[in-house]
Amino acid sequence: MPATVRQVENALALLEFFAARKRPATLADVAGHFGWPRSSTFNLLATLAEGGWLYEPRARGGYYPTPRWQALAGEIAEGEPAPERLAALVRRISAQTGETAWASAPSGQHAVFLEVAESEAGIRYAARQGARVPIHLTASGQALLSQMPERDREAILRKAGFEVRGPAAARDLAEVRAQIAAGRARGWFRSASYWSADLGGVSIPVAVEGRVFSLTVAGPLFRVAEKEEAHARLLHRAVAEAFGADHAARTLTAMHVLT
Structure with missing residues (x-):
């Protein structure tokens, strides 16, 4: 599977993970859950955080999706x-x-x-x-x-x-x-x-x-x-x-x- 497709697959899996977990997760939590290398996990989390899709509710308390996901989903639903x-x-x-x-x-x-x-x-x-x-x-x-x-x-x-x-x-x-x-x-x-x-x-x-x-x-x-x-x-x-x-x-x- 091409690396870019795998990255998309991992990002979607991460969303489902947060939907089920319903609380922040640290790098160790995510890497441990999926069995991903810590370096790859860090790159994914950092990329999403820099894009405004993840944030840290408390310093070093783990990442959580931002309301940007909900806003985007709402805009998509309005055109459906x-x-x-x-x-x-x-x-x-x-x-x-x-x-x-x-x-x-x-x-x-x-x-x-x-x-x-x-x-x-x-x-x-x-x-x-x-x-x-x-x-x-x-x-x-x-x-x-x-x-x-x-x-x-x-x-x-x-x-x-x-x-x-x-x-x-x-x-x-x-x-x-x-x-x-x-x-x-x-x-x-x-x-x-x-x-x-x-x-x-x-x-x-x-x-x-x-x-x-x-x-x-x-x-x-x-x-x-x-x-x-x-x-x-x-x-x-x-x-x-x-x-x-x-x-x-x-x-x-x-x-x-x-x-």
Whole structure:
């Protein structure tokens, strides 16, 4: 195997090592884990550190990946297209409700809109592909959080901020956790002036091709506030028709499924 390919392979293996370890590692830790020569290990760690990909949280306390990896992954995710079956579902839901619909995916502290079908109404929820909303303060985001392993969800919530939010949004992590628990038990997640004043919507998680997305329909509160449960049932029904009656029950965790 060419040396340059081996170096790439080693760098990727190092990332997986840190993902599993979840704490800093010294040169000796890395060399011992992989059985690499100390000189080669030093060169790899030094190169990544000089490039801003690794840092030492404490002097001589070992290396750890910088947030640059997460930022890069988020930028890549924002350009990723939604699966075609999910994109078709978004368009169908918008047509059936007359409101804006979208599919979102997690991107760090945000939910990013991968596919959007905007309402044709004069007053509507204006959304665009690639837009981002706080993952902890929105129905779209909370639907995504609900299906994450608790450890991953809490890692995101610990970084959450509440300085910028809608007038009716959660004010602290306790409220966010309560909203997620309520959404799971209810079978859908809601937002009513949580992020944008006078706008609201409902969202559910949906697993497609091994990934979890959120499926959302939203609009001005004067039109959608009294239709929350009806829209939630429509979302569940649309997923069942597109992917199978037992799809949600098979693929979602600790989530009530409306029938």
